[in-house]
Amino acid sequence: MVLTLEKGLPPISSPPRDGWPEIQKVFSKPTSRLGDTMQSTLAMILAGGSGDRLSLLCEERAKPAVPFAGKYRIIDFALSNCVNSGIFDVALLTQYNPRSLVDHIGIGRPWGLDRTRSGVRLLQPYKSRSASDWYRDTGDAVYQNLYFVDEQRADEVLILAGDHVYTMRYDLMVNFHRQRNAAVTVGVVEVAPEETSRFGILTLDHMNRIKDFEEKPKVAKSNLGSMGIYVFNKQVLMQVLEQVGGNGHGTDFGGHIIPSMLGKYNVYGYKMQGYWRDVGTIEAYWKTSMDLITDLPPLNLYDPELAVMTAEESNAPVKTGPNSRISRSLVCNGCIVNGEVRNSILSPGVYVEEGAQVIDSVIFGDCVIGRGAVVQKTIVDEHSQIGAGAHVGCSDDLTPNQEEPQKLNCGINVVGIGSRIPEGAKIGRNCKIGCWVEPGDFDSEFTPSGGSVKRRTPRRFHA
Numbered sequence: 001m002v003l004t005l006e007k008g009l010p011p012i013s014s015p016p017r018d019g020w021p022e023i024q025k026v027f028s029k030p031t032s033r034l035g036d037t038m039q040s041t042l043a044m045i046l047a048g049g050s051g052d053r054l055s056l057l058c059e060e061r062a063k064p065a066v067p068f069a070g071k072y073r074i075i076d077f078a079l080s081n082c083v084n085s086g087i088f089d090v091a092l093l094t095q096y097n098p099r100s101l102v103d104h105i106g107i108g109r110p111w112g113l114d115r116t117r118s119g120v121r122l123l124q125p126y127k128s129r130s131a132s133d134w135y136r137d138t139g140d141a142v143y144q145n146l147y148f149v150d151e152q153r154a155d156e157v158l159i160l161a162g163d164h165v166y167t168m169r170y171d172l173m174v175n176f177h178r179q180r181n182a183a184v185t186v187g188v189v190e191v192a193p194e195e196t197s198r199f200g201i202l203t204l205d206h207m208n209r210i211k212d213f214e215e216k217p218k219v220a221k222s223n224l225g226s227m228g229i230y231v232f233n234k235q236v237l238m239q240v241l242e243q244v245g246g247n248g249h250g251t252d253f254g255g256h257i258i259p260s261m262l263g264k265y266n267v268y269g270y271k272m273q274g275y276w277r278d279v280g281t282i283e284a285y286w287k288t289s290m291d292l293i294t295d296l297p298p299l300n301l302y303d304p305e306l307a308v309m310t311a312e313e314s315n316a317p318v319k320t321g322p323n324s325r326i327s328r329s330l331v332c333n334g335c336i337v338n339g340e341v342r343n344s345i346l347s348p349g350v351y352v353e354e355g356a357q358v359i360d361s362v363i364f365g366d367c368v369i370g371r372g373a374v375v376q377k378t379i380v381d382e383h384s385q386i387g388a389g390a391h392v393g394c395s396d397d398l399t400p401n402q403e404e405p406q407k408l409n410c411g412i413n414v415v416g417i418g419s420r421i422p423e424g425a426k427i428g429r430n431c432k433i434g435c436w437v438e439p440g441d442f443d444s445e446f447t448p449s450g451g452s453v454k455r456r457t458p459r460r461f462h463a
Contacts, residue, residue, distance in 0.1 A: 038086040038171050042154035042234070044145075045078050046138050047162035048095030048125075053281045055407045056416040057381060059435050062094065063280070064162035065101040067364045067382070069292055069301060070332035070347045073104055074279065076310045077167065078160045079111045079120075084306055085170035087158065089118045091148065093141045095125055095134065110311045123148060138228075139251030143241040150238065157237050159253065161228040165288055165299065166276035167306040170229075173270045177231040183265035184236065186210060186258060187229030189276045198278070199225035200254035202269060210267045215255040224269070226254055227276060236265065275299040283410040286379060289345055289362045293328045312348065323354065339369070353388070361393075370423065377429070378413040386415075387423035387439070395428035399450035408432060427451075435459075 051063030058066065064075035075092075082090050090113060094101055107113075108120035123145050125134050135141035142149070142159065149157060156174055168187075177185040191199055201220045202213045212221060230253060240261065244251050251257060261267050275298045279285040291298055301308055318331050321338035329341045334348040339356035347365040352358055355372040364382040369375055373386045376393030386392060393413055401408035408414065408430045415421070416435030422442055427433070428449030434441075436459045447453060 038174065039089075040153070040155040041087050041089065041158055041170075041174055042149065042152045042156070043082050043087050043090045043158040043160060043170070044142060044149075045075070045090065045092050045160045045162045046141055046228075047075060047092050047101060048098075048135055048141060049163060050096040051163070051280070053407050054285065055282055055404055056414045056432060056435060057282075057285070057379065058097070060097060060417055061100040062097045065097075065104055066279075066285070067347055068165060068279070068285075069289070070330050070345050071312045072308060072310045073101075073312070074165060075101065075104070075162050076308055077165055078162050079105075079108075079113070080306075080308045081166075081168050081170055082158075082160075083111050083113070083309065084167075085172075085174075087170060088113060088115060089152065089154065090120045091123050091145070092120060092162070093123050093135070093145065095141075098122075098124065104311050106311060111309050121148075137252040137255075139241060139244070139253050139257050142237070143244075143251060146238055146241060149234065152234075154234050157232045157234050159228075159230040159232065161278075163278070163280060164228065164276060165279050166272075166274065167299070167303070167308065168272060168274070168276075169306075173229070173272075174231055176270050177268070180208075180268050181266060182231070182268045183233055184258065184261060185231040185268045185270050186213075187227035187272055188224050188269040189227050189272050190223055191225035193220070193223055196220035196223060196225065198280075200228075200258070201225055204269045208269050208271070210258075210262060210269050213254075213259045213262060215252075215259070224271075226258075227272060228254065228278075229272075230258070231270075282379070282407055282412055282414060286362065286377075286410075286412050290343065290360070292330060292345065293343055295328075316349075321354065324352075347382075356386075364417075377411055378415060380415040381417040381419070381435070383417060384415050384419045384421075386421050387425060389423055390421050390425040390427070392421065392425075392427045392431075393429060394426050395449050397449040398429055399448070401430045401432050401452065402450050403432060403452050405450075 047064040049063050051058030065073050068074050113120040200215045201217055202224050203211045203222045205211050277288045279288050316334040319336045324337045325340040327342050330345045332348045335346045335350045337352045338354045339352040341358045344358045344361045346363050349366040350363050352369045353371040356369040357374045360377045361375050362379045366383050367380050368385045370386050370388035372389045374391045378392050398411050411429045413431045415433040419433050419437040422439035426446045430450050431447055432452040434454040437453050437455050441456050
């Protein structure tokens, strides 16, 4: 359970009158109201991306398996949205570093997807004598699994990205698609003008038909961005992918397939109302995390009708010491806080020792922040230790990281999984402390802004 520990904040939403028993109803109530109408919908979640722009966070895990909001993984949002929409036929297309993602999903029990005739299936790229290879892009991933799509008793195929943070009722979008007899419907959201170059940008007519679609334009014609959510008629999807698949050319949904369908099929846009974020960069991930600890968070994690479910479990309570101070933060089960935590998110099992400060940061599970250490505007991956008296984020110098200037340039440090920062170390901004780094890997006590520290000896086994 994620806890908000600052006193005096206004409620996130009106709480259920009867408290926890009311919240439990969402897990026990019959799903026939949604399930009966969604039985003919197959969801395919694209979860195989390498997450290069998330730097060290994806060095040893798939992007959808990156922890978020303390107790969740990013993939939990798409899976929970499916279940909350009455969609229980779900396929997960994996590829890059799949182990942590596969371990997290298991047989799908936390989401009620451990079913005999439906449930969650994991589809991985494979090699045979006649066909198949690594997935080249989003459309190719689905193309290589058309045999699976063809076998399903589905009228619509819902294509989802596994790396976005939002809550949404997909059944409303599917019904919109059906009512307009659309060949494909694209989820649409308004994006900030300065971010249009990161998205597929489209324009709609007065009937919400898509008139124009351009992937990541330098100069945008509108601020309507594609969410990477598509509802296809099954037969149309198979027809389009059969035409373009296997030809050696690009088959990306946003870059190629949707633009090629304009003028030939009924292509509609469905405007999504509410909070949605693509957390594909370090800055976007950090900003989305910080959104959760504002006075009125734009993403409500406490709505029982749109509950976000996860496999992560920790029954130990939060423990605070006599001199601890916690303000505007999310602190998960199993944490021990003897120091100060401000504007931050602590995943399960984090230990903040006496006199330590965690400020504007995201700390993944089972980390130790040593006595008197300061961690500021930093993402610290799992099983890491910050030595006593160390100061991570100690400089106002915003020099971009020398190794990854396009990924680490907004003042945020990233500490890789299993790292051990030595006592008294001083680390500037936009720094990259590699996975499984040991104290002996640091050349000096001070790592200037834009610097990186790597493990000098290879590690034999990966997490």
